[in-house]
Amino acid sequence: MIQVDQKLMREELISFIEEQKKKKGPLMPVMQKAQELFGALTIDVQELIASELDIPMSDVYGVATFYSQFSLEPKGEHIVSVCMGTACYVKNIEKIMDKLVDVLGVEPGETTPDNKFTLEPTRCLGCCGLAPVIMVDDQVYGRLAPSDVAGIIVGY
Amino acid sequence: MDIYRSHVLVCGGTSCNAAGSPKIFEKLNVEIKKAGLEKEVKVVKTGCFGLCEAGPIVIVYPEGSFYSKVADKDVQEIVSEHLKHSRIVDRLLFKDADANIITSLDDIGFYKMQERIALRNCGIIDPEKIDEYIAFDGYKALGQCLTQLKPQQILDVIKDSGLRGRGGGGFPTGLKWQFAKDEDSAQKYVICNADEGDPGAFMDRSVLEGDPHAVLEAMAISGYAIGADMGYIYVRAEYPIAVQRLEIAIEQAKEYGLLGKNIFDTGFDFDLEIRLGAGAFVCGEEMALISSIEGFRGEPKPKPPFPAQKGLFNKPTIINNVETLANIPQIVLNGAEWFSSMGTETSKGTKVFALGGKIVNTGLLEIPMGTTLREIIYDIGGGIPDGKQFKAAQTGGPSGGCIPDEHLDTPIDYDSLLSIGSMMGSGGLIVMDEDNCMVDVARFFLDFTVDESCGKCPPCRIGTKRMLEILERIVAGQGVQGDIEKLERLGKNISISSLCGLGKSAPNPVMSTLKYFRDEYEAHINGKKCPAGHCKALLNYIINDKCIGCGACKQVCPTDAISGDKKEAHLINQNDCIKCGACMDKCKFAAIDKK
Missing domain, CATH: 3.40.30.10 (Glutaredoxin)
Known part of the structure; x- marks a missing residue:
């Protein structure tokens, strides 16, 4: 089943690349699509992109490692993003992060052993009015106190 | 209807x-x-x-x-x-x-002193309905430009208005456009820089979310003015709502014939494409942004040649910030004189600020240039919450500086902010109170810059890292004599020798806090004290005589560092204390001090 999915995803990516090739500067949109499909830009995905776009693998790897949103390894089922913007920082996001580290049992940037959560410090989420803020997948939680953290995580 | x-x-x-x-x-x-x-x-x-x-x-x-x-x-x-x-x-x-x-x-009060030009439609129209934008004079300016004005006439209006780039640099917009128009090339490009990376800034996001058509209209106007038929909007992927509303807006504008081929039957073609960023702060720098759209690592290049000469795909290109663009249709409709009547001698019009941090009214505001920080913080922002003392206002994000109380009456414009060691930046304005440690704030920004430095030029890649190491040492209570002088020397050298704006401005948060809050640095280094009571390594939690011996702190302490019998004063064993602050949060009697 997984192999069938992989094959379908590869085909989808290849047809997307065909479409993008008509435009100038297709690499970034292609990599964003690949990450969306596969969840990560593993080496074989990067090789596929390089050969389909007919560019050196080093170019693809260079871009994949430059931008923080590209990940070479698969992430957990839920992404817990912790806003590290200035407004959240001056309102003690550190304490929220400490609590998350405590509750999830992993350090920032790591994924829990059951692959359920990835804890990620992130750049400003732009909801400074709600600082301090975390985001689980697409759901934003604001005006947090450390005591709110455990309750949020239990909900997933 | x-x-x-x-x-x-x-x-x-x-x-x-x-x-x-x-x-x-x-x-x-x-x-x-x-x-x-x-x-x-x-x-x-x-x-x-x-x-x-x-x-x-x-x-x-x-x-x-x-x-x-x-x-x-x-x-x-x-x-x-x-x-x-x-x-x-x-x-x-x-x-x-x-x-x-x-x-x-x-x-x-929050709205009374505001003058909304870039934000005029935000919170008033439904951004997903082009008809509502049109009902508020939307696309009227584009119509006027295409049917009544020659490209040079548009440029003259923008130049006369005195509009300067709102993304941070403050370069005169009309002049930038003129350079691109004067280039002889069959293909030119227009780019909207919506890679709003400053932590604590969300002006551009709000404009894109609240009034996306204003940006599209302005891009089409700029395309006509310089002779470009293609535009790109480079927007942060972290802004899903903004991206979605832009997509809807582009689709609607194409449907109405306001983008695409032969706009208003004038033979002018203009198409737009959205490109998503992928989380690299340096891509807000124009040369890095161009590299990113081209599909490379977002690394800046030396200038000249400037983008207006050799930009995207080596063609003449103008790059404008979202807020700059949002002003354009209004300037065309109301004239250069109307716009230049607002603001100060060197900075015309208004500026949008994202107000955040220790302030009562966090949010987004647009004020005429020349308004003072005091008016923004106290009259519009409602002052500092919880009866705390104001300490500093931070503008310009990781490129800017901290402004102390003594400069709160400075009328804000590009030049006045530079003169007091900060900068306008894109408009993030974070207020800090007595509990914020200025050394730690400087460390916070340096940490950000080190993370986001692209690594191309050594002054920025290595220099900022060295500065960060010194700051980390100071906040950990291991600062030594000579650290301040080292920071100053490094900062000066990084500023003059870095390739792009990111490196050149990276030392600003340190330099400005050294200038205005030197005593805090000295207290950390010499006295091993953090005056704001923030830096963990320099703090001790001590139980005072208000303790009634309820035992709440003892229960919550993760390291069992608190001892004491019921109804007796408790004691914190400093050797076991990890300074997590849980006891202080739990205590209902203000019996725990942080010193």
């Missing part, structure tokens, strides 16, 4: 969205239908109202009743009381700092 007796505006900006506005929008529609009012009352989802602190916000017109912090359960009451029986729900109305109930939007 349907006429409604009442309009209910629900804020659909990111902040209110996160606070629950989509549910309120849905429920309002359901309840209004239940009450049989759907032909009389219309619910509109708008862009950001600005006063994010009070979100989710609902405004009911024609009264202008400003309901704040609305919850699901309040919706029914708004419908049955206000919409059905015209009885305003007092308990939901916004209250000012003195707890006075404010009945109308126009009476709120």
